[in-house]
Amino acid sequence: MTTPNNELRVKASGVDIAGLRKSYGSNEVLKGIDLTVKPGEVVCLIGPSGSGKSTLLRCVNLLEKPNGGTIHVAGFETTDPEVNLDKMRQNVGMVFQQFNLFPHLTVLENCTVAQLKVLKRSKPDAEKTARENLERVGLGDFGGRYPDQLSGGQQQRVAIARALSMEPTLMLFDEPTSALDPETVGEVLSIMKNLAKSGMTMLVVTHEMSFAKEVADRVVFMDGGVVVEEGKAAEVIGNPQQPRTQDFLRRVLDPTHVDI
Amino acid sequence: MAMTTSQRARMSKTIQIGIFVIAIVAVIAAVDWDKTAYAFFSFDQLGPMFPDMILIGLKNTIFYTIISFAFGLVLGLILALMKMASFAPYRWFATAFIEFFRGIPAILVLLAFGFGLPQAFGTNWPQPVNVMFALGLVSSAYIAETLRAGLQAVPKGQTEAARSLGMPAWRAMVTIVIPQAFKIVLPPMTNEIILLTKDTSLAFILGASLAQYEMTKFGRDGISSLDAGITPLVVAGLFYLVITIPLSLVARKLESRSTRTKR
Numbered sequence: 001m002t003t004p005n006n007e008l009r010v011k012a013s014g015v016d017i018a019g020l021r022k023s024y025g026s027n028e029v030l031k032g033i034d035l036t037v038k039p040g041e042v043v044c045l046i047g048p049s050g051s052g053k054s055t056l057l058r059c060v061n062l063l064e065k066p067n068g069g070t071i072h073v074a075g076f077e078t079t080d081p082e083v084n085l086d087k088m089r090q091n092v093g094m095v096f097q098q099f100n101l102f103p104h105l106t107v108l109e110n111c112t113v114a115q116l117k118v119l120k121r122s123k124p125d126a127e128k129t130a131r132e133n134l135e136r137v138g139l140g141d142f143g144g145r146y147p148d149q150l151s152g153g154q155q156q157r158v159a160i161a162r163a164l165s166m167e168p169t170l171m172l173f174d175e176p177t178s179a180l181d182p183e184t185v186g187e188v189l190s191i192m193k194n195l196a197k198s199g200m201t202m203l204v205v206t207h208e209m210s211f212a213k214e215v216a217d218r219v220v221f222m223d224g225g226v227v228v229e230e231g232k233a234a235e236v237i238g239n240p241q242q243p244r245t246q247d248f249l250r251r252v253l254d255p256t257h258v259d260i
Numbered sequence: 261m262a263m264t265t266s267q268r269a270r271m272s273k274t275i276q277i278g279i280f281v282i283a284i285v286a287v288i289a290a291v292d293w294d295k296t297a298y299a300f301f302s303f304d305q306l307g308p309m310f311p312d313m314i315l316i317g318l319k320n321t322i323f324y325t326i327i328s329f330a331f332g333l334v335l336g337l338i339l340a341l342m343k344m345a346s347f348a349p350y351r352w353f354a355t356a357f358i359e360f361f362r363g364i365p366a367i368l369v370l371l372a373f374g375f376g377l378p379q380a381f382g383t384n385w386p387q388p389v390n391v392m393f394a395l396g397l398v399s400s401a402y403i404a405e406t407l408r409a410g411l412q413a414v415p416k417g418q419t420e421a422a423r424s425l426g427m428p429a430w431r432a433m434v435t436i437v438i439p440q441a442f443k444i445v446l447p448p449m450t451n452e453i454i455l456l457t458k459d460t461s462l463a464f465i466l467g468a469s470l471a472q473y474e475m476t477k478f479g480r481d482g483i484s485s486l487d488a489g490i491t492p493l494v495v496a497g498l499f500y501l502v503i504t505i506p507l508s509l510v511a512r513k514l515e516s517r518s519t520r521t522k523r
Contacts, residue, residue: 086427089425100417100418102422114426117427117431
């Protein structure tokens with residue numbers, strides 16, 4: 001693994017969510033969420049599965065359509081029916097739990113396809129940007145490979161490079177390490193840590209409490225479709241005030257000592 | 261006396277080989293070889309069929325297959341997208357269209373184009389156009405179902421990843437989903453082309469000038485004009501295999517090449 005480049009600084013934008021509601025049929029998943037992420041801030045969303053944190057993240061770039069409330073992101077009001085979603089999404093990178101690399105394209109093509117087709121960059125420019133970002137995630141030599149020739153950790157790093165190649169001002173991470181073998185989790189987290197240091201605005205759904213504690217400026221604990229507790233990472237994780245947060249963290253941090 | 265499993269297996273194998281040999285011997289003994297040779301293998305009488313059989317017949321069979329498939333593919337893709345559309349009337353139309361043309365014999369559609377349409381609308385299209393529309397319509401019904409299954413087999417995460425990179429829906433479809441679906445639909449699509457190749461043999465029903473004959477028409481004419489039994493049809497059959505077997509081989513090659521990039 002080559003040394004990731006920490007020198008790159010990014011333009012950052014923030015997120016402003018107010019009164020966000022989302023239902024699937026009669027099942028209300030988000031019950032009025034208010035959340036602000038300032039430019040350059042790293043916010044981790046934690047909480048039990050089914051708490052709505054992934055849905056919240058997917059609402060930010062409108063992969064899920066909210067039923068109510070407003071979202072401002074990267075200078076766009078995404079909940080405005082008139083908004084140009086494609087333009088907005090060019091500024092918002094997303095990394096998925098299952099990587100979702102394009103299996104029919106090489107690693108380099110995965111990182112250039114949207115630059116070429118969406119941003120209309122020239123091929124040399126797109127490849128240069130893609131190479132820089134592959135370099136940044138330590139996969140500079142892997143451009144000619146196909147996704148199925150890489151480990152899970154490498155695929156997720158490519159997915160990060162693919163998103164960064166669009167030069168977003170905000171990155172969304174949806175449980176980026178949950179589908180990884182334990183020994184490859186570290187390499188992805190360290191890339192994300194470097195990205196955070198470079199000043200990128202990041203909204204991260206994660207179960208990695210040590211990552212949240214170390215990297216996040218703020219941690220938001222969600223349960224049952226509402227924000228239960230939020231604050232500085234060290235406070236929410238180290239000294240939670242709400243019983244539900246305390247209960248969740250006890251189970252996550254020390255899984256062998258659960259009272260059944 | 262009880263037999264072990266392996267003894268029983270050997271016994272069963274011996275009996276099967278025995279039955280097979282007896283059957284072959286019985287057929288050889290029963291057949292009148294002179295008549296059979298006349299009916300099926302009078303190759304020396306076929307001189308007059310050539311070179312038209314190849315220069316016109318083989319050429320037209322391939323030509324009809326290609327234009328029908330091209331039309332069927334375009335129409336099939338439109339139908340597949342309609343079947344997946346959120347606007348319900350599109351889905352109803354596509355479903356009705358597919359069920360109709362999949363459910364009636366191709367020869368009826370050919371007759372409708374050759375004789376019905378000219379009566380109803382005064383159309384006077386050349387035979388290749390009628391064949392293209394008729395066989396294309398029928399194959400589009402099958403192709404639509406194949407394409408729909410292929411498109412839906414591409415994981416939803418692929419579209420989401422493409423859209424999250426700022427691609428509009430059509431771009432995600434063209435650049436990300438369709439190329440992956442292509443690999444999935446390759447085997448059933450090969451089937452479809454082979455079926456279509458054989459269905460072009462129905463074109464004779466519309467009548468045609470010599471320049472529009474395909475291989476089966478040459479075969480049928482050969483039966484009446486030559487003293488060679490049905491050997492002209494045997495030859496036509498062999499030439500169909502000359503088209504379809506290489507098609508299968510090419511498809512298999514494409515398929516094995518694409519498995520490298522499977523998920």
